[in-house]
Amino acid sequence: MDFPALRELAAGNAWMDILPEISLGCLALFLLVLEIALPRSRHRWIPMASILGQLAILALVLARFHTGYGSTFNGLLVLSRGGQLMRAFFLASSILVSILARSSLPRQRVPRVEFHHIVLVVTAAMMLLVQSRNFVMLFVALETVTIGLYILVSYFRTNPRTLEAGLKYLVMGALSSALLLFGIALLYGVAGSQGLPGRTADAMQYAGLRSFLEANPHSFMAAAGIVLVIAGVAFKIGAFPFQIWVPDVYQGAPTPVTAFLAVASKAAGFIVLLVLVTEVFPPYEWLVGPVLTFMAAATILFGNLAALKQHNVKRLIGLSGVSHAGFILLAVIPAAHSPAAAGAVYFYLFAYLIASFAVFGVMTILAGDDDSNQELGDYAGLAKERPFLAGVLACGLGSLAGIPPFVGFAGKLFVFVAAFRSGHYGLLLVAIAGVVVSIYYYFGWIRAAYFNDEPALSAEMRRRLAVPAALTLRVALAALAAASIVLGFYQGPLGRLVSGH
C-alpha cells in the first residue's frame, strides 16, 4: 500500500506543526501507562504528572508562539496567531480543570486517572478544532471533543443528577451534531451541483466553499445549510434557542467538568463560529448578520432573566454563561469587517476564563459529597470565616459582572466598542439592560457571602471546609484573582496580542 499524502507529510515535516497536540496525546497515553506501572499507593502523583506535563506543553506553545504560521496538511489546518492564542487558552483551561479535579475527584468513588486522560484528549481535539479549515477535519475534531465530554459529564455515575445530565448532554449533543452534519451536507451538495456558477468538488475546504458562496450569494440551499451549521455550533456555545440543556447539564456535571464546558467547550464553539463568520460566510452576510443579531439579543435576555431566580449556584453560573455567550456574539457579528472585533472576542474569552475559573475553584472547595447540590445559602458567613475564598469569589464575580478594576470590564468595553462601530445600537441597549440585570444576581451571590445577617458558616459547611484545600488549588486561585485585577489595570500583554501589535 502506498500513501502519497503521508509520505509527503513526512518529508515536509508537517507533523511538527501539531507538536502540542501530539504531545498532549502522548501525555494522555503516558498517564495510562503510569497507572499500570506505578504501585497503587503512588497513584495520587498521576494528576500532578498530568499538570506538570501540560505546563511543559504550554511553555512549548508560548516559546513557538510566533513561528510556523500558514496552511498545513493540505489545508486541513491553518496555523495562525488566533490558533496559537487558543492553544494557550485550552491548555490553561485544561490545567485548571486538572487542578480542580485533583481536589474534587477524591471525594467521589470514581476512577481518577481516566478523567485526566480524557481531559487531555479533549483538549488536544479542541486545539485541532479551532485550527481546522475543512469541514471533515472540523467534524472529526468536534466529535472527539463531544464524545470525550459525554463521558466527563456523566463521570459521577452514582449520582442520579449526573446521569440525567449525561443523558441530556448526549441527546442534545447528538442532535446538534446531526444538525451540523446536515448543514455541511447541504453546503457540500449544493456546491457540487451541476449548472451553478463556481461549482466546486472541494466544498469541504473552507476556501473552496467561500468561492462558491461568492459566486452564488442567494442560493436557498446554501442559506439553509448555513443556518443549520450555525444552529449546530449554537448548541456548543449555549446560544438561544439552543441553550435549553445548559442549566441541567451544568448542575449535574462534576464541577470541574462544568468549568470545562463553560469555558473551553464554549470558547471552542465561538472560535469555530468566528472562523466561519470571517472566512466562509461573508457572502451571506445578509443572512448571517440578522440571524446572529437575533440570537445575541435573545441569548442575553434569556440568560440574564432566567438566572435571576436561581438559587443553585451551578445553574446560576450556567445561565449567566448563556448571557456571556450573548455578549461575545456582539463582537462576533462585526468580526468579518473588523479585526478589532475579532480581537475583542479573544480578549473576552480570556477574561471569561480567568473569572470563571476563580468562581469554579471556590465552588469546588465548597462542594459537598453531592456535587450537584450547591445553594446560595451555603455561602453565608464565608467572608467572615474564609476571607481568602470570599475574596477570590468576589474578584471572579466582579469580573464576570464586568466591573472595573477587574479584567471583565475591559472585555465588555471592547465588545461594546466593536458593536457600536458596526452600528448595532439596539443590540447595545439590550446588552446594557442585560448587564444591569446581571448585576442583580451576581450581587445576590456576593450578598450571600458577605452581607448575610447570620455571619457564621453552617455546620455542614464547616465540615466541608475542615479539610484544607490543596496547595496547588489555592495557588491557582490566588493567581487567578491577581490576574483578574492586574489585567484590569494593565491590559498590556493580552491587549497587544488581541490587537495584533
Add this chain to the structure above:
Amino acid sequence: MSSPFFDPLLIAVAAPLCVAALIALGTPKRWVVKLAYAGFGVPALMALWVWWNFGAAAKESHGYAFLSSRSTGLDAFGIGLKLGLNGISLPLFVLAGLVGFAAGLYALQSKAERMKTYLLLLLVMLAGLMGTFASVDVFFFYFFHELALIPTFIMVGIWGGRDRTYAAMMMTIYLTLGAMLSLLGLIAIYVKSGASSFDIMVLRDTLASRPLGEVAQNHIFGLLLFGFGILVSLWPFHSWAPLGYGAAPSSAAMLHAGVLKKFGLYGLVQIALPLLPLGALHWGRDLAALAGLGNVLVIGFVTMAQRDLKQMVGYSSVMHMGYAFLGIAAGSLLGVSGVVMLMVGHGLSVALLFLLSTSVYQRTHTFDMGQMGGLAQKTPVLAWLFVAATFASIGLPGFANFWGELTIFLSLWYFSHWILVVALTGTVVSAVYGLRAAARVFFGPQSEALGRVCAAHPPSDLGWGERLPAFILIAALLFIGLWPRSFSAGINAALAVPPPAAAAAR
C-alpha cells in the same frame, strides 16, 4: 512641571491603593492604623501641593497641567493612563483629597466592626476618586469612577443601618444603569468622533475641527445626560440616593455624597458640554424643567417633610444637585463656573452634615428629629458646627456654596426668569428645613425619649477625633467662601479655552 520622580497625581492615586494592598496582604494590626493615616493623608497633601503650584505650573493645551502619560498596553485602542489637571478638575481633585482625609479620620475614630476591611474599602474608594478627577483619559475617568463606586455598595451592605441590603441592592442597580448609559455615551463619542482615542485633549481637538452633526450630538448628549443624571440623582431617578445615604456608614456617605456623586456633573461639564455643545442646547430646556421643578421644588418639599435627620440630609443633597443641573442647563460660562463652585461647596458641606448627623446619632441613639431637642446645652461644639454647616448648605455668604449658587442664579437670569423664580423659591425651602432641623435637634426643650437616653448615656461633646475632620471641612468652606478667587481663577481660565454651548449657538 512633573518630573519623572515626583508625579503628585500618580502618588495621590497610588498611595491609598498601596496601603489598601498592604492591608489586604495581612499587615499586623498595630501597623494598620498608621498606614491608614498615611493612605488618607498623602492624597490630601498632594492635592494641596497641586493646588498651590497650579498657578505657576506650565499649562499645555486646554489648560492642562501636571500631565503625565503611561502606556497600559492598549495604545492601539487609544487608551493610556494619562493624568493631568485643568481648572475644572483641580477644585474637584482638591475636594476629593480634603473630604477623603476627613472621612478617613472619621472612620479611624469610629468603632466599626471589621475595621481592617472598612479602611481597606475606604482607601480603594479614595484612590478611585483621586483617579477619576485626575484622569485625562476617558477610559480611566470611567474606570476610576467604578473603582470608587463598588466599595460604596459593599460598605452599605455590610456596615449600613436600616434596610441595608435593600438599599445596597437598589443603589447597585440604579448606579450600574447610570454608569452603563454613560459608558455607552462615552463609547459613542469615541467612535463617532473618529479620533480613535479616549484622550480628552485629542477628542476636543478632533471635535473642534470636525464637530458631530446635530442629530448625533442630541442623541449622545441625551445618553450622557440620563446616564450621568442617574449618578447625580436627577429627578425622577433620585430614589436610590436618600435611601442609600440613609443606610450608608458615615464615611462612605461622606465620600459618596460629597465627592463621588459629583462625577456625573463633572462628566457633563468636562466632557459633554465642550464636546457636544449643540446637544447641550437641545436638552437645556428639558433639563432645566426636570431639575428645576423636580429636584429643586418637589424634592425640596419632600425634604421639608422628613423626620429622619440622615434622610433629610440625603434628600437635601438631592435637592441641591438641582441647582447644579440648572447651571448646566443655562449653558453659559457663568452657569458652568457656578456649577464647579457649587460642587466644591456642596461636597464639603454635605460631607460635614453627614459627619455631624452621625455624631448626633451616637449621642441620641436615634435619627428621629422628633425625639431630640436641647442638645446644644450638652454639646455646644457639635451644635455650633451643625449650625454653621446648615448655613453653608443654605448658601449664606461667607461659605463656598454662596458663590456657586449666586453665579448660577445670575446665569439663570439670562436663561429664563421663570426658572430663576423656581430656584429662588428653593433657597427659601432649604432655609426652612435646614434651620428647622437645627432648631429641633439642638434647641428647644428636650424630648422625653432623649431625656431617657441622656440619663443612660450622658452625652459628651465632640472628641478630637470627630472635631478634627469637621474643622478641616468647615475651614475649607470658609476659606473658599471668603477668598473665592483662589478657585474661580482656575475655573474661569479653563472654561474660557473651549467655547461652551453659548458660544456655539451664535
